[in-house]
Amino acid sequence: MLKGIDPILNADVLYALRAMGHGDDLIIADTNFPSDSVARQTVLGEVLRIDRPVAEVMRAVLSVYPIDTFVDDAAARMEVVDEPDTILPVMEEVQAEVSRVEGPILLGIERYAFYDRAKQAYAVIQTGERRFYGCFALRKGVVPPDEG
Numbered sequence: 001m002l003k004g005i006d007p008i009l010n011a012d013v014l015y016a017l018r019a020m021g022h023g024d025d026l027i028i029a030d031t032n033f034p035s036d037s038v039a040r041q042t043v044l045g046e047v048l049r050i051d052r053p054v055a056e057v058m059r060a061v062l063s064v065y066p067i068d069t070f071v072d073d074a075a076a077r078m079e080v081v082d083e084p085d086t087i088l089p090v091m092e093e094v095q096a097e098v099s100r101v102e103g104p105i106l107l108g109i110e111r112y113a114f115y116d117r118a119k120q121a122y123a124v125i126q127t128g129e130r131r132f133y134g135c136f137a138l139r140k141g142v143v144p145p146d147e148g
Contacts, residue, residue: 006060025121030134035126051128055093066141078135
């Protein structure tokens with residue numbers, strides 16, 4: 001156990017988050033997402049797991065992970081098939097976590113385009129979220145230097 005770090009962030013996840021650089025993508029996906037097969041195509045090459053609801057995982061990740069402020073697609077959600085404007089409760093919960101850290105409104109991405117983005121990501125975290133469309137992408141930002 002470490003002070004100041006959410007205990008659901010396991011060593012493998014912390015390693016990946018620390019290794020990522022500015023502009024690298026992180027996928028946080030529900031339990032139905034093809035996380036293992038997609039993760040094999042990512043930079044990390046293996047799936048990470050946190051068996052908790054996706055909003056809880058998002059809160060923990062965002063406690064240590066800056067969101068990119070230089071691009072328009074820094075935070076995204078998988079769109080509901082044939083209903084791109086539908087916002088499900090799971091999406092609202094994750095948006096609340098992103099907004100809590102002053103992040104942007106989640107951009108909707110069509111399902112197969114989301115898969116393509118995920119395959120280019122640095123890493124995939126599969127959660128225990130069983131609600132449909134609990135799949136999100138976050139582009140890593142920067143941590144500024146200390147003032148002094």
